[in-house]
Amino acid sequence: MDVLDRIKEQVESNPVIVYMKGTPQMPQCGFSMRTTEALKKCGHEFAYVNVLMDPEIFQNLPRYADWPTFPQVYINGELIGGCDITLEMAEKGELQTMIEQAASK
Template sequence: MDEVQEAIKKQVDSHPVILFMKGTPQFPQCGFSMKASQALAGCEADFAYVNVLEDERIRQGIKDFGNWPTIPQLYVNGELVGGCDIILEMYESGDLEQLVRNAGAAQGSGA
């Protein structure tokens, strides 16, 4: 595993919920990243994020890491959940909130 993949793995393993996105939740740099971060916020998720625009190696490396071609990418408990469409579907069905709660990453969940 190369240096970039190791760095990504460390980030994924260090946070119960982490979103690899373009920009930040406060200043998203693409509509898909904005929708994904808003869905997490709507679940009152306490989530980490990585702005892939800050490092081209991470931007490409996360695609290889998850074997997923697009950004954003959401990981919960080290597992790839998916991209924007999946995140939004899960949000609408209530599954995203349950996943966040089960990961102990909901605000006020005591985790």
């Protein structure tokens, strides 16, 4: 499968998915760590892809949604942003609401 199709399938089959460096248990980048902490606090399961273990996704994810950096959070197939946006939305309570809506679908 083409890598962009693979990414599309991942973001569309998981209500919430984060592309990160490392894992939620063992993040390998401070920005990935903070992002998964914010997601965990929302209290719903989320999927993740460790981009350090998947060079093809690491190379190609930036062009999937025209976003140059990691981590990247997708809810309902849509990129919501990276660490800064995720934390900002968490602070305002918007992240929780979006995740709850996505989880209930």
